[in-house]
Amino acid sequence: MKANSFNEWSRLREAIVGTSAGYEAHELELSFRLFFNDVAHSSFFYPSITARGPLDAADSRRDLNHRYVEELAEDVEGLAQALASAGVVVHRPEALPPGARFSTPHWEATMIPALNVRDQTIVVGDEIIETAPQVRARQLEGDLLKPVLSRYFREGSRWTSMPRPRMLDASFDTSYVSGHATPAIEDVGESTDGSPDAFEIMLDGAQAVRFGKDILVNVSTANHLLGAEWLKRHLEGRFRVQIMHRFADNHIDSLVLPLRPGLLLLRNPAVADRLPAPLQAWDRIYAPTPSEVNFPVYGDDDVIISSPYIDMNVLSVDEDTVVANSLFPELISELERNGFDVIPVRHRHRRLFGGGFHCFTLDTVRDGGLEDYFGYVDWGL
Numbered sequence: 040m041k042a043n044s045f046n047e048w049s050r051l052r053e054a055i056v057g058t059s060a061g062y063e064a065h066e067l068e069l070s071f072r073l074f075f076n077d078v079a080h081s082s083f084f085y086p087s088i089t090a091r092g093p094l095d096a097a098d099s100r101r102d103l104n105h106r107y108v109e110e111l112a113e114d115v116e117g118l119a120q121a122l123a124s125a126g127v128v129v130h131r132p133e134a135l136p137p138g139a140r141f142s143t144p145h146w147e148a149t150m151i152p153a154l155n156v157r158d159q160t161i162v163v164g165d166e167i168i169e170t171a172p173q174v175r176a177r178q179l180e181g182d183l184l185k186p187v188l189s190r191y192f193r194e195g196s197r198w199t200s201m202p203r204p205r206m207l208d209a210s211f212d213t214s215y216v217s218g219h220a221t222p223a224i225e226d227v228g229e230s231t232d233g234s235p236d237a238f239e240i241m242l243d244g245a246q247a248v249r250f251g252k253d254i255l256v257n258v259s260t261a262n263h264l265l266g267a268e269w270l271k272r273h274l275e276g277r278f279r280v281q282i283m284h285r286f287a288d289n290h291i292d293s294l295v296l297p298l299r300p301g302l303l304l305l306r307n308p309a310v311a312d313r314l315p316a317p318l319q320a321w322d323r324i325y326a327p328t329p330s331e332v333n334f335p336v337y338g339d340d341d342v343i344i345s346s347p348y349i350d351m352n353v354l355s356v357d358e359d360t361v362v363a364n365s366l367f368p369e370l371i372s373e374l375e376r377n378g379f380d381v382i383p384v385r386h387r388h389r390r391l392f393g394g395g396f397h398c399f400t401l402d403t404v405r406d407g408g409l410e411d412y413f414g415y416v417d418w419g420l
Contacts, residue, residue, distance in 0.1 A: 041195035044162040044405045046249050047397075048299045050357040053128040053404035055187055056119045057154040059111045059392070061135025064149055065342050067099045069208060070175045075344045075393075076216050076288060100149070101342050107388045114386045115154070118362070118396060121384045125356050130190075130403070132156065132183040141179055145207055148176040153183040155394040156401045157292070160184065161244035163254065163278055164409060166197035171266055173241045173289065175206050191403060201269055204239035204262075212238050212261035215288065242266025245290040245398060250297060251410035253279045253418075255315070257286040281418045283315060292397045293348045298324070298379070299358035300412055306348050316419040324377050326351040327369035334390055344393040352395025354402075356382065362396050364389070 040053065065071065119129050132153035139150040153159075159181050161168050167188055169181045181200075192198045204210055241262035247270075248255045254274070256267045264282070271280035287294055295314070296304045302322045305311050311323055329347040337343065350367040353374075363371050365383035374381050389395055 040404055042162050042165050042167055042191050042197075042403045043408075044249075044402050045164055045251050045407060045409050046405065047297050047402075048355040048358050050406040051122075051125075051127050051355070051402055051404075052406065053130065053402075054122060055130045055132065055156050055184065055401040055403060056122065057115065057156040057394075057399045058132055058134055058152055059108060059115055059154050061137055061139060061150075061152045062103060062108050062111070062154065062392075063137070064103055065101045065344070066149055066176055067101060067342070068146075068148075068175065070173060070206060070211065073211055073213065073216055074174050074289065101340060103391070104341065107341075107391055111388050111392055114384070114388075115399060118384050118386075118399060121362060121382050122356070122400075125360070125382060127356065128404075130187045133186060135183060143178075143205070145205065146175060148178065150179055151176045153180050154392060155245070155398040156184065157245045157394075157398045158243040158290070160188075160401055161247055161249075162401065162403055163249065163274060165195070166199060167191060167403070168244075168270075168273075169198075169200040170242050170244050171201040171204050171240045172206075173243060173262070178203070178206065199273070201242065201266065202240050204241055206239070206241075207237075209237040210239040210241075210262070214261075215259045215285070238262055238265065240265040240269055242270070243289060244401075245292050248291060248295065248297065251412050253281055253317075253411075253413055255281045255283060255291075255318075257284075257289065257291045258282050259285045259288055263289070281315065281420055283420050286313060290398075293346060293352045293395070296351065296353065296355075296397065297321075298355055298361065300410075304351055304353065306351060317413045317416055324373060327367075327373055329367065329369075333367055333369075335387060337391070341391060343390050345390045345395075347390070349389045349395050350386075352389075352397045354396040354400055364395065 123129050135150060135152040141150055159170055159172060161170060172178050188198055238261040246257045258264045258267050267282045274280060294306050294310050298304050304324050306326055350364045350370055354362040360380045361374055362382045362384055364386045371381045
């Protein structure tokens with residue numbers, strides 16, 4: 040079956056579920072710290088990124104606790120099994136060979152597995168678009184998805200890639216970070232050569248939320264803007280790309296997720312106040328505020344890369360069924376109170392590995408076709 044996915048809520052038929060196989064370390068170099076800067080502003084943040092002092096190339100690698108990696112693998116397999124039990128055809132990326140390392144003429148990195156498959160790919164209708172990575176360790180991550188994507192291409196899907204950035208120091212727009220007092224990257228400074236022409240296209244699929252004809256894309260840097268403009272030109276005439284500025288640092292699926300037409304899951308009322316005009320009319324469910332008891336306690340060497348709100352990163356199986364973390368029962372109760380059937384799946388170390396169930400999955404086939412939920416209204420963006 041070829042790809043067919045226009046929104047976040049129609050009946051899910053096929054999905055790619057990521058894998059944690061081969062995960063060994065985080066490298067806290069420039070691109071990593073830029074990408075995860077906003078975590079430093081979340082409540083009960085463990086300041087582990089700076090626990091060893093300023094950025095030092097000789098001390099930028101943090102090996103992951105092997106037990107946590109094993110438990111992550113168990114939880115991801117639980118997700119894949121739960122989706123299969125719900126009638127979803129599940130595809131998996133290739134496993135990352137242990138110790139996989141690669142280099143370019145300008146830098147080298149330890150590769151990470153294709154776990155958060157939502158980040159590096161977006162599906163719009165029958166087209167699969169590989170997006171332009173923002174973290175150097177993820178530069179070749181899309182290669183692990185190629186056997187699955189090739190199958191969709193052979194079955195009639197379109198398959199496109201954004202230009203892959205070189206990711207030099209000068210490639211990154213650091214203005215978003217320099218405008219915040221962020222201890223995680225206090226030593227980055229201005230990394231450009233003084234010319235905006237040095238910036239490159241960088242955009243993750245998880246910066247976009249699909250509403251049929253309209254695709255809402257969050258933009259916080261010049262890199263994102265270039266990526267959003269590329270997407271807008273590429274999809275012109277087929278989809279309307281709505282660019283929202285600085286809704287978050289990058290990904291928005293732990294701030295806002297549509298659960299069905301007319302209903303949004305939101306982090307809090309402050310997020311609702313910033314929604315574009317057409318979404319202001321939709322009904323809202325607010326995720327309960329998480330507390331420390333919802334998460335394991337980690338040490339100073341454990342790098343926290345997700346906000347406490349990561350558990351609202353749920354996956355819709357259809358308009359009435361949602362996969363949610365069994366370790367956040369408060370959210371499950373709120374969803375059930377609003378009429379949803381919830382498939383509970385355990386996910387213990389979500390703050391260490393940067394993703395929830397929406398991030399861990401790429402919905403390649405959903406029922407339905409292209410719907411226009413808003414018409415040609417002014418989004419006010």
